[in-house]
Every structure is written in structure tokens, then in C-alpha cells.
Amino acid sequence: xxxxxxxxxxxxxxxxxxxxxxxxxxxxxxxxxxxxxxxxxxxxxxxxxxxxxxxxxxxxxxxxxxxxxxxxxxxxxxxxxxxxxxxxxxxxxxxxxxxxxxxxxxxxxxxxxxxxxxxxxxxxxxxxxxxxxxxxxxxxxxxxxxxxxxxxxxxxxxxxxxxxxxxxxxxxxxxxxxxxxxxxxxxxxxxxxxxxxxxxxxxxxxxxxxxxxxxxxxxxxxxxxxxxxxxxxxxxxxxxxxxxxxxxxxxxxxxxxxxxxxxxxxxxxxxxxxxxxxxxxxxxxxxxxxxxxxxxxxxxxxxxxxxxxxxxxxxxxxxxxxxxxxxxxxxxxxxxxxxxxxxxxxxxxxxxxxxxxxxxxxxxxxxxxxxxxxxxxxxxxxxxxxxxxxxxxxxxxxxxxxxxxxxxxxxxxxxxxxxxxxxxxxxxxxxxxxxxxxx
Amino acid sequence: xxxxxxxxxxxxxxxxxxxxxxxxxxxxxxxxxxxxxxxxxxxxxxxxxxxxxxxxxxxxxxxxxxxxxxxxxxxxxxxxxxxxxxxxxxxxxxxxxxxxxxxxxxxxxxxxxxxxxxxxxxxxxxxxxxxxxxxxxxxxxxxxxxxxxxxxxxxxxxxxxxxxxxxxxxxxxxxxxxxxxxxxxxxxxxxxxxxxxxxxxxxxxxxxxxxxxxxxxxxxxxxxxxxxxxxxxxxxxxxxxxxxxxxxxxxxxxxxxxxxxxxxxxxxxxxxxxxxxxxxxxxxxxxxxxxxxxxxxxxxxxxxxxxxxxxxxxxxxxxx
Numbered sequence: 098x099x100x101x102x103x104x105x106x107x108x109x110x111x112x113x114x115x116x117x118x119x120x121x122x123x124x125x126x127x128x129x130x131x132x133x134x135x136x137x138x139x140x141x142x143x144x145x146x147x148x149x150x151x152x153x154x155x156x157x158x159x160x161x162x163x164x165x166x167x168x169x170x171x172x173x174x175x176x177x178x179x180x181x182x183x184x185x186x187x188x189x190x191x192x193x194x195x196x197x198x199x200x201x202x203x204x205x206x207x208x209x210x211x212x213x214x215x216x217x218x219x220x221x222x223x224x225x226x227x228x229x230x231x232x233x234x235x236x237x238x239x240x241x242x243x244x245x246x247x248x249x250x251x252x253x254x255x256x257x258x259x260x261x262x263x264x265x266x267x268x269x270x271x272x273x274x275x276x277x278x279x280x281x282x283x284x285x286x287x288x289x290x291x292x293x294x295x296x297x298x299x300x301x302x303x304x305x306x307x308x309x310x311x312x313x314x315x316x317x318x319x320x321x322x323x324x325x326x327x328x329x330x331x332x333x334x335x336x337x338x339x340x341x342x343x344x345x346x347x348x349x350x351x352x353x354x355x356x357x358x359x360x361x362x363x364x365x366x367x368x369x370x371x372x373x374x375x376x377x378x379x380x381x382x383x384x385x386x387x388x389x390x391x392x393x394x395x396x397x398x399x400x401x402x403x404x405x406x407x408x409x410x411x412x413x414x415x416x417x418x419x420x421x422x423x424x425x426x427x428x429x430x431x432x433x434x435x436x437x438x439x440x441x442x443x444x445x446x447x448x449x450x451x452x453x454x455x456x457x458x459x460x461x462x463x464x465x466x467x468x469x470x471x472x473x474x475x476x477x478x479x480x481x482x483x484x485x486x487x488x489x490x491x492x493x494x495x496x497x498x499x500x501x502x503x504x505x506x507x508x509x510x511x512x513x514x515x516x517x518x519x520x521x522x523x524x525x526x527x528x529x530x531x532x533x534x535x536x
Numbered sequence: 537x538x539x540x541x542x543x544x545x546x547x548x549x550x551x552x553x554x555x556x557x558x559x560x561x562x563x564x565x566x567x568x569x570x571x572x573x574x575x576x577x578x579x580x581x582x583x584x585x586x587x588x589x590x591x592x593x594x595x596x597x598x599x600x601x602x603x604x605x606x607x608x609x610x611x612x613x614x615x616x617x618x619x620x621x622x623x624x625x626x627x628x629x630x631x632x633x634x635x636x637x638x639x640x641x642x643x644x645x646x647x648x649x650x651x652x653x654x655x656x657x658x659x660x661x662x663x664x665x666x667x668x669x670x671x672x673x674x675x676x677x678x679x680x681x682x683x684x685x686x687x688x689x690x691x692x693x694x695x696x697x698x699x700x701x702x703x704x705x706x707x708x709x710x711x712x713x714x715x716x717x718x719x720x721x722x723x724x725x726x727x728x729x730x731x732x733x734x735x736x737x738x739x740x741x742x743x744x745x746x747x748x749x750x751x752x753x754x755x756x757x758x759x760x761x762x763x764x765x766x767x768x769x770x771x772x773x774x775x776x777x778x779x780x781x782x783x784x785x786x787x788x789x790x791x792x793x794x795x796x797x798x799x800x801x802x803x804x805x806x807x808x809x810x811x812x813x814x815x816x817x818x819x820x821x822x823x824x825x826x827x828x829x830x831x832x833x834x835x836x837x838x839x840x841x842x843x844x845x846x847x848x849x850x851x852x853x854x855x856x
Contacts (some may be wrong), residue, residue: 174801174820178607183611206610301713302693303802345615357693357711391683491821494801501714501802530822533604533611 132164135428136190138180140172141411144383148446156435157161163428173489180416181531185207189416192429197234197243197410198480198487204330205484206531210415211240216427226453230477231410243412244433246440246449249379250408250473251310253398259393260372263288270376271496272470273397278344281400285353287374287478298353299376300363301345301504306488307360308345308504310407311376312496314397315341315477325483327529331521337401338517339510340499344400346507356505381469382447394466396473404476409488449474484529490515495520601828608822619829630804631829632813635720635839638751639795639809640788643724647784648777650728651735656769657742669740673733680730684797687726688713691798713798719807723795730794731787735780742776743769778852782845789838810834 141149146169153165168190170176177199183189185208195203203209217223224232227245235243255265255272265284267273275281285296301307316323319337326332348354354361354372367375368388375381376397385392396406413433415426436443437452441460444450444467455461462468480486486493499520503513526532576583579748583662593649604611622631690697691712699709712722746769754764792811799807808816814834818827 176820178819182607185607203608206606206608208608302711303800305802346795354696355713357709359694360691362694414798489801491816494803497802498804501804502716505711505714528604530604530606531608531610533606533613 117149117189122233128350132160132162133422133425133428135163135165135192135425135432136182136192137165137167137192137194137429137432138170139167139411140170140176140195141173141194142169145380145446148443152439152442154283159435160428163425165432174491175491176275181206181208184409184416187190187417187419189418191415191418191422191425192432193414193416194246194411194486195243195414197245197258198244199230199490200235200412200414200487201482202243202484202487202490203238203414203528203531206530208417208531209242210416210417211242212244212422213430214241216430217241217244217434220430222434222452225229226437227451228453228474228477230479231451231474234410234477235412236481238463243410243414244437245412246437247409247443247451248410248474248477249448250406250470250477251314251376251378251398252394252406252470252473253394254367254377254382254385254392254394256367256370256373257393259288259291263291263373265373266477271400272314272393272395274395276399276402278347278400281398282347282353285348285374289352292372292527295354295366295372296362296460297348297374297376298358298367299348299354299360301349301497301501302357302359303497303501304360306500308497309493311345311377311397312341312500313478313480314405314407315344315401315467318399318401318403320401320403323481324338325481325486325521325525327483327525331518331525333518335514338514342503342510342513343507345504349504360527363532369480374449378447379447382466383445392466394470396470396476405478406473406476408449408473408477411448413492483525484531485524492521492524538623567596597828600825601832603825604823605825605828607818607824611825615825619826620833622826623829623833627834628805628808628813629810632808632810633834635806635808636789636791636810637638639720639724639727639791641784642721642728644781644784645790646724647732647735648780650732651739652773654732654736655739655743656765658740664822665809669737672736675730676733679731679795681797683726683730684794687722687729687794688798688800691722700705712801713807714804716804716806719799719804723798724805727788727794729790731804735784738776738780742773746772778849784839785845786838789841 137153139149150167153167157165158247171181179193180189180195181203184203202211214223222244231245231248235241235245236302245491247311257266257270260266260272261270265273265285265288273284275284288296299307299311301311313323316337319334319340320372321334321337322332323334324332349356349358355366358366363375363377364381364384367373367377368385368390370390375385379394382392382394396404399405415429437450438449438455440452440455441458441464444455444461444464447467449467449471450461456471456474461471481486483492485491496517499516500513503509599615602614602616604613604619606612654668654672658665658672662668689695693699693709693711693714696712698712702709710718713719750768751764754768759767789812791809793813795803795807795809796812796815803812809832810830814827814831817830818824821827
């Protein structure tokens, strides 16, 4: 037998060397020796992650006294598990990112430390520099627990060419915004006539987050609220609940939008220019621009009368540390303030900047189509305040399970409302697991 | 190792002489004690790991299940059997146990039948043996994340291959993973495709262990192919079938990865396995105490299955 090019021992040795080298290159970069390292956990990946990395690199390059070391964790429920376990251990990172709607669940257990308003004000950040809905979403028990970087609302992207051909644009070239369901559906039928297929892309099947985003937009357009008082019963308007679901079923009829569209399918459909409108989060905007769709954007039309835009915010929080390093904390404040001031670049990814000076910056007004939905900042609605709500929560998944069948089948609206009431009441009767003593 | 062997051979003869020479009794018992000490010293590393990672979590879990301990570090008050009574009246606990058992039933049967049929076909001496073996076994080598992704695309209601095929036959498209009751079947189809190769290999090995002589003798006696299958092949596959059933049942009861990944957070009351509910209660719902209680209820279920299997196995032995 001829001797092989590499014998087993060499192969194993070589593999080990490669693995070792990979392990070392996998280590996070470190800053200059004199710089204080500030650990920052976030959940931004894909395009958002690249933008954030660029912003962090820019700030790191400008400062020799501190170095921001980001740790990127996968979006979704497990992120919060990791963050709360780190907080419970008292050795959390100096800074982390959370969805604003998740914050109220984490405050009572002492997992987060409040922001010092004076220290923020010194760095040019205060209540004045945020719109009201954003600031309100950051305050829990009269203390500021999160500082919003953005608001990422659920909006309507539209294909200018298709909508124009369908006569669905107004005089200024923006998508018409019908104020009742019938007109909206009529507009969709005109668009469908142009595409020869469907008018609208909306992916929801098996995805509680997607169902909740549109549902809560429509629900709040009725001008009603939803309240979840701890220990009490869920307070919501049944009529609005049912009519929102009815409207969602009317959309997902197979003609206006796919009857069984998943989120991936909806993205592919709109990116492939097979529909005129896409109900989605602003974060899909860069994907569509890259796909070459002549895309514009607007708030979801107020079909139930009032403007309302479901949103959540990527917010900075200070995870609880048993022995905080005051110096590193100070640097975290500086970093956050500078990131907010540089958030015009962040807006490029579709998000609405939370920092008012950027929002009012003429440069932002020129950023299209972002500026076309900037008005949403005044109509944002966040999840009902409760310890169990917010993006990626079990509650949102349960909601999807409760209403999913109804949206597809168009039956059982009242039963869905009953099931929702019963489900939320059961959660409200339980203590916040982050703070079981308080009840 | 050699030291121990030497120690043993040095001590053993002394042990033998103990009854005759009582004067050496104290040295003998000292030696025995020394011997035991050495044995314990060798066992210690394993015992330490066993106690730390099996015994301690097991017992600590019992305690946790009687507290309101939260993942966030809060809570921890002793609340007696409150978690158990809540779990027993929680409809999701029951639906997820039902799903797990149902999945075990509908996955174990095809996983045995298909594996057996595949092994029999390959064993008939088809040309390209290696190709068949490789093709049938390859999916088993994939990570659960990969098979989940593959099947999520196949089952996509608008874009997927599954509905494409149905439509060719004029059948209405199905939301495979988003329709209650169908979702668990879809997960089963993916699981069978993924893991049938392992059972196939076990069966094939067992088939190849049956001596050709027996078939030749049967042929001489005038037995046809089918007669040989039922009178020689299948009876001799009995032991391996027992192994396959036991392994399969235990694997199916642990269902989590592919169900969690394929449902992508959208689990329904007909697809959520009990392990996932434990995960949801503990790791995303933060109720560690409650999750512990559910896991002990599930543990009890597995113990019942285990006893059941032991009874069947011992009966088999008696019958021999």
C-alpha cells in the first residue's frame, strides 16, 4: 500500500492546530491596555448587527479611555433568559439592549438598575430629547429604566410602480390611506388586478409575533386601550378585538393576501415584486431596497379611524451588578449618549431614531423612504404594560396560538376573545416570577 | 493499574489464610480495609461527578419543585405541593404529555416497520449495497437544526415541496406545521426520515448474523421465500426489535429539538412536547420551581414506562 500524503498523526495534529488557531481568532478584540472595557450585550444580527458594529467601532476609535466590547446573542426568548441569568448572578454586562416592552417585567425583581437622569443630562440626554410615547415606554415606577435608541414600528411598505399602475397613489405620489376597511380592501383589489395575483404580503402563519403586531395596530386604531392589571382581569374592548380579527381574516382570504402566508413567504413574495403592499416591520426595508424593489413606506392606513402604529424600541438598559464599576458605568453613559447622537446611521436600517435632535435633523427628513413614516413616532403604541408582555415573550406566542386558527378559518371570533380573556386572567393571577413575593 | 493488580495478588492469599491463623486476623482486616480504600479512591472521581451532576441535581430538583424559585434568582420560598397541584390542573401539562405519548406511538411504529423493510430489501443483495446503506443512514448524521430547516422548507404551505406534490394530485394545500393535529404528524414524518437509518443499520447487522445454513436447510425442505421470512428471519430479529423499541421509546419521550425548531416558537396544543413545556415554564417563563414539578411528573411517567419494559423483558427471559 502506498503511503498516504498525510498520516493519521499528522492529520490529527494539524486539525488540533487549526482548531486552536480558530479558538484564538474567535476571541473578542480588546482595546488599548489603558482603556476600561465596557461589556455590551445586544441581540442585533444581520443588517442591523453590521450597522451597530460600525457605530461601535466609530465610537471606540474616538475614545482611548474606554473600549466597548459587544457580545451578540441570538434574537428571541433565549436572549432574555441569558440576560436575566447574568443579572441574577450579579455579574451582568455593564450595558445591554432590551426591547422596551420587556423592561417592566424585569424591574420588580431588581434585575435592572435605573438610569441616573443627571448623568444622562450632562451628556445631552433627557425627557426633552424623546417623543412622548417613547419616553413613557422607558419609565417604570417613576424611574427611567431604559433609554430608547429607536422605535421600530410595524408599517406598510409598498411597491411604487405597482401601486401607481393600480391608481392607489395620491396626488403627492404616496400610497392612499383609506379610513375604513371596505375602501382598503377595494384598493387592494385594484392592486391585485395589476399584479395578476395578490395585492398584499403579510406573513403570520405560526408566528405569534407577526399576528400580534398587526392585531394590536388594528385594535388600537379603534381608539381603545388594553389593560392588564396585576392580580385583576384583562380589560379590553371585545368589539374592537373581534373586528380586528375579522379584518385580518378578510386580508388573508387568498386574494388580497395569501391564506397561509408565513413570514418568509411574505418577504419573498414582496421582494419578488408579486404584490403591491407588505405589512411588516421597518427592519425589512433594507432587504427590499437591496432586492431592487421600488419601495416606499407609510404607516398602516387607519382603517378603524385612528392613527396607531404598533412598535417596540431597542433600548439600552443597565443590568443589575452587585458591585458596579462606577468608571465603566460612566463610560456606558457616554457611549449611549454618543450612539444616540449618531443614530442617523441607525435610521438607515429603517428604524425611527428615538433621539429627537436626530429625528428633527434636516438630514433625516431627506432620508427616504424613512422620512415618509417618521410621523409614526407620534402615534406609537407599545404592548400593554405587564411583566409578561413584549417582543418574543411567551404571551405573544400564546396569543398566536389562540387567534391563529380564527384568522385562517374566519370563525370562532367570540371563542377566541373568551380564550384570550381566560388566558390573560390566568397569567394576571400569578405572581411575576422575577419577583414572586410581591404577587 | 499494575499497582492494584500487584496489591490484589499480594493480599488475596493472605485473605485465604485468615480462618486458620487468627493471630493474623487484625492484619488481614487492615489489609481488607486498605483494599477497600484503594477501591474507593479509584471510584472517587466518578462518584464525585455522579453525585455532583446526577444525585445532587436530582435531589435538589425535588426541593426546587416545592418552592417558588425563579430563574432570576428571586423567590425560593417553600410552598409545599402547590406547584404539583397547579401542574396537575394545568391543561397544557396534560396536552403536552398527551402529545409526547402520541408522538412516541406514531413515530415508533414506522421507525420499526420502515427500518425493517429497508433492511430486508438491502439484504436481498441489491446491487450497490454501499449506496443504499449510505443513503438510508446519511440523514441520521445530520444535526437536528439542519433537518428542522430542511423540513420547514418542505412543509412551507406556499412555497414548499410537500404542497407542490399534493397539488399535482389535485389536493388542496395543507398548512403542515400550522394546523392543529397535522403539526405533530409533520414532525413525526421529519423525525422518521431523520432517524430511521439507525434502526435500519441495527436490523441489517442482525440480518447478516443469521447463518446462511438455515436458509439453505429451509430451501431443501421446500420453504419458499415468504416461509423463510416468517419462520427464520423474523423470529431471529426478536432480540434486536426489543432493543430498537426500548431505544426508540426513550428517544421519542425526550422529543424536543426538532419539535421546538420546526414550530419556530409557534407551538400549538397538539404539538408541544412535555420537555418543551418544561423549558418554557423554566427558562422563558422563569418559573424554575414549577418547571421542576412538571419534570418530576414526567419522570414518574418514564419510570412507569421503564417498569413496563422490565416486566416485558423478564417475561421474555422466562419464556426462553
